[in-house]
Amino acid sequence: MNPHLQALQPYPFEKLAQLKHGIAPPADKPHIAWSIGEPQHPTPALITETLIAHLGGLTNYPASKGIPELRQGIADWLARRFSLPTAAVDPERHVLPCAGTREALFSFAQCVVDPRERPWVLMPNPFYQIYEGAALLAGAEPYFLNTTRETGYRPDFDAVPEAVWARCQLLYLCSPGNPTGAVIDTATLRQLMELSSRYGFIIASDECYSELYADESAPPPGLLGAAYAMGNTQFERCVVFHSLSKRSNAPGLRSGFVAGDAAILKQYLLYRTYHGCALSLPVQHASLAAWRDEAHVVENRALYRRKFAAVHDILKTVLDVTVPPAGFYLWPRTPGDEQAFAQGLFAQQNVTVLPGGYLSREAHGINPGRGHVRMALVAPLNECVEAAHRIAEFVRALG
Numbered sequence: 109m110n111p112h113l114q115a116l117q118p119y120p121f122e123k124l125a126q127l128k129h130g131i132a133p134p135a136d137k138p139h140i141a142w143s144i145g146e147p148q149h150p151t152p153a154l155i156t157e158t159l160i161a162h163l164g165g166l167t168n169y170p171a172s173k174g175i176p177e178l179r180q181g182i183a184d185w186l187a188r189r190f191s192l193p194t195a196a197v198d199p200e201r202h203v204l205p206c207a208g209t210r211e212a213l214f215s216f217a218q219c220v221v222d223p224r225e226r227p228w229v230l231m232p233n234p235f236y237q238i239y240e241g242a243a244l245l246a247g248a249e250p251y252f253l254n255t256t257r258e259t260g261y262r263p264d265f266d267a268v269p270e271a272v273w274a275r276c277q278l279l280y281l282c283s284p285g286n287p288t289g290a291v292i293d294t295a296t297l298r299q300l301m302e303l304s305s306r307y308g309f310i311i312a313s314d315e316c317y318s319e320l321y322a323d324e325s326a327p328p329p330g331l332l333g334a335a336y337a338m339g340n341t342q343f344e345r346c347v348v349f350h351s352l353s354k355r356s357n358a359p360g361l362r363s364g365f366v367a368g369d370a371a372i373l374k375q376y377l378l379y380r381t382y383h384g385c386a387l388s389l390p391v392q393h394a395s396l397a398a399w400r401d402e403a404h405v406v407e408n409r410a411l412y413r414r415k416f417a418a419v420h421d422i423l424k425t426v427l428d429v430t431v432p433p434a435g436f437y438l439w440p441r442t443p444g445d446e447q448a449f450a451q452g453l454f455a456q457q458n459v460t461v462l463p464g465g466y467l468s469r470e471a472h473g474i475n476p477g478r479g480h481v482r483m484a485l486v487a488p489l490n491e492c493v494e495a496a497h498r499i500a501e502f503v504r505a506l507g
Contacts, residue, residue: 289432
């Protein structure tokens with residue numbers, strides 16, 4: 109067996125299941141899951157109808173590189189969304205479809221990390237667990253960048269020692285962040301690209317929450333847009349990951365893309381050819397329809413804004429909580445231990461939230477997820493309001 113498997117920790121939801129094991133919540137209160145980031149808004153009809161219309165494509169093996177129409181559609185979307193010149197993203201060289209960002213974020217590390225050099229893979233802390241698993245199974249050592257209230261829930265890149273940058277081969281970014289919703293600004297992206305140029309590491313920017321934001325006039329910046337604006341028109345050492353799961357309420361479609369540095373993607377395509385993870389033709393056509401349409405995305409953002417506003421009005425009276433600039437999570441501080449909070453909330457109110465410590469590691473003297481829970485506002489508005497009232501009742505009962 110691969111010896112690196114022994115370094116993997118249980119997935120957060122496995123820990124959560126153990127925390128809830130044996131507890132019988134009140135039967136008169138239907139369960140509300142605020143623990144997993146699985147969008148519950150309806151998948152747009154344009155996606156499902158296009159998927160059905162192209163079911164005949166199931167008789168064909170799809171190419172790992174995807175159909176040209178999809179790559180072109182993705183390139184066009186990147187140009188529109190991040191204010192790039194029309195031809196800045198070459199669909200032949202700069203774009204690869206993938207089976208959702210989870211698959212791509214994991215396999216990317218296996219492709220680009222050279223374990224012979226005892227490398228570090230840097231990542232935010234708390235973090236999406238795939239980053240850690242990808243680093244460990246690639247033969248690298250994770251290096252955690254704590255995100256706390258004092259840092260605006262963004263990594264303090266200025267505090268990273270030069271020796272760490274020198275051993276870094278891959279930096280995972282997550283902006284907007286999971287679980288905090290914090291956004292990395294353009295100036296910081298420029299700083300990181302300058303560090304990448306100096307030390308030679310690759311930046312893998314997970315931007316799968318980039319289309320869920322609070323201010324319609326201020327969408328979060330992206331790595332490719334920042335690269336092009338500073339003269340890195342070939343996106344050297346820059347790769348971004350986008351998905352339809354959150355943007356288009358289609359987590360079951362398992363569709364996203366990787367875009368950026370052509371030389372890196374050429375090698376990554378070689379890896380993926382052997383990896384065997386091409387999107388089926390019906391999924392590719394449905395994905396193209398989704399990337400071409402923005403109306404359903406605007407509507408989706410409006411739904412989340414309404415939920416944030418309603419829930420925050422209820423919870424702010426009992427918890428230390430703020431509405432984030434992006435994403436669909438709340439990251440409140442808990443009165444006391446976050447595991448006890450989550451366990452008690454489930455036992456008394458039949459609402460499930462995720463303890464923040466399950467999403468983070470002890471690093472540099474602290475565990476930045478402790479004392480927090482993640483709340484995913486993915487349920488319908490009425491359920492979110494009901495969950496918020498139950499949480500408020502639970503907190504008040506704590507005294």
